Amino acid sequence: MSGVMQLGVWAMRRWAPIAASCGFLMLYDAAASVAQEADEAEAVVAAEEGLLSADELRIIVAPVAFYPDDVLALVLPASTTGIQMVQAQRFLEKRESDSSLQPNEEWDPSILALINYPDVVDKLNADLDWTEQLGNAVLDQQGDVMDAIQQARAEAAAAGYLKSDDKQVVTQEKETIIIQSADPEVVYVPDYDPEVIVQQSYATYPPPAYYDPYPPYYSPGATFFAGAITGAAFAFAFDWGGDDIDINFNDGGWGGNNTNINTGDVNIGNKIDTDKFNGDRVRNANGDKVKWNPDKQRQKRDTASSKRKQVKAAPLGKGTADKTKLQKQNRDAKATKGNKKRVGEQKQRNQGGLTNPQSNRKAVKDSKRGNQSLKSGSGGNRRQQGGQRATQKRQQGAGAFGGQGSGKKVGAQKSRGQKSMGGKPRRRGN
Numbered sequence: 406m407s408g409v410m411q412l413g414v415w416a417m418r419r420w421a422p423i424a425a426s427c428g429f430l431m432l433y434d435a436a437a438s439v440a441q442e443a444d445e446a447e448a449v450v451a452a453e454e455g456l457l458s459a460d461e462l463r464i465i466v467a468p469v470a471f472y473p474d475d476v477l478a479l480v481l482p483a484s485t486t487g488i489q490m491v492q493a494q495r496f497l498e499k500r501e502s503d504s505s506l507q508p509n510e511e512w513d514p515s516i517l518a519l520i521n522y523p524d525v526v527d528k529l530n531a532d533l534d535w536t537e538q539l540g541n542a543v544l545d546q547q548g549d550v551m552d553a554i555q556q557a558r559a560e561a562a563a564a565g566y567l568k569s570d571d572k573q574v575v576t577q578e579k580e581t582i583i584i585q586s587a588d589p590e591v592v593y594v595p596d597y598d599p600e601v602i603v604q605q606s607y608a609t610y611p612p613p614a615y616y617d618p619y620p621p622y623y624s625p626g627a628t629f630f631a632g633a634i635t636g637a638a639f640a641f642a643f644d645w646g647g648d649d650i651d652i653n654f655n656d657g658g659w660g661g662n663n664t665n666i667n668t669g670d671v672n673i674g675n676k677i678d679t680d681k682f683n684g685d686r687v688r689n690a691n692g693d694k695v696k697w698n699p700d701k702q703r704q705k706r707d708t709a710s711s712k713r714k715q716v717k718a719a720p721l722g723k724g725t726a727d728k729t730k731l732q733k734q735n736r737d738a739k740a741t742k743g744n745k746k747r748v749g750e751q752k753q754r755n756q757g758g759l760t761n762p763q764s765n766r767k768a769v770k771d772s773k774r775g776n777q778s779l780k781s782g783s784g785g786n787r788r789q790q791g792g793q794r795a796t797q798k799r800q801q802g803a804g805a806f807g808g809q810g811s812g813k814k815v816g817a818q819k820s821r822g823q824k825s826m827g828g829k830p831r832r833r834g835n
Contacts, residue, residue, distance in 0.1 A: 467599035548648035558582035566607035
């Protein structure tokens, strides 16, 4: 929306109630109509630019709008970190069985601080689609997101739903609603139905409940002392008037922001690496500060995502490819050798060979010994051949009775046969 148009709409909204109270109803109606048309035009422009409308932002911020400022200032940047939120949840789950585990020092500082509030991390992981939408809105429309939160808080405070109690203190500074812990040593995070904000039905909903209390994440009593990892104690905080998220550093104690000017530069503690925090060192009329920069966060997230995609899509390196090829060749060679062995055994079985491999080897060994004795031409072999020839001669001499014994025995048998037939043996020469 152009600056002139914005100024006209502001004037109509500003003076329309006064005109109505003075009886200028027609002017009031015209002003209301112009304001409505302006809202509709703004929604159209937002849609064309891919941005969320005020109603859509209300739905997006509803689940966290009533969180204390210290926690909410962590949630918004942490929602933009993508996969790190999932990694943080897995880390907390593993740490339940191994309390010695420490978080990844390369995580975004907002994640390192938020893991001190496991219930909040669990909530953001329970609906990753919503978390991604919240993160994208913070990157694209940080000021609009903060305005939507303030709008919801103002409505709930006016309806008596959002108020101070023994867990939190709700204060209003001009048009800004601030939520802080009632006890600086304990943080209570509310658990409520976000529909109370979406439907603006504050009168019919019970007051918020609370998760178990936590110590402040920067306290030595917290589960993790984030400053020990990042190099300094720090806190994310809101500059509601400037629609900024600030990062406050402190060397010791929490009396205020230890940020100061020196020769034209912002120096924080021991030269804090502001790039790690995605921050910009800025100077303004209200003091010097480090402001969280959504563009730096987007660039870092997109770069990390691109690297993961490249690693996933990259082909195998030459060394890895050669090793894989050699392993495949070895497997194929072993398979071929095994197949040949099985084929040989099957062939032996088909030919009536021994089914037992050990028997097969014994048969081959015996066969070799037999072949060696046949080839040997030894004296025992020649004697065997001579004996066979002698037997043949005796059998030839004995006629049909060959093999019955010597010739003398044959003659005696012949004489006995003639006696039994009643004849006398004939003598030779008669």
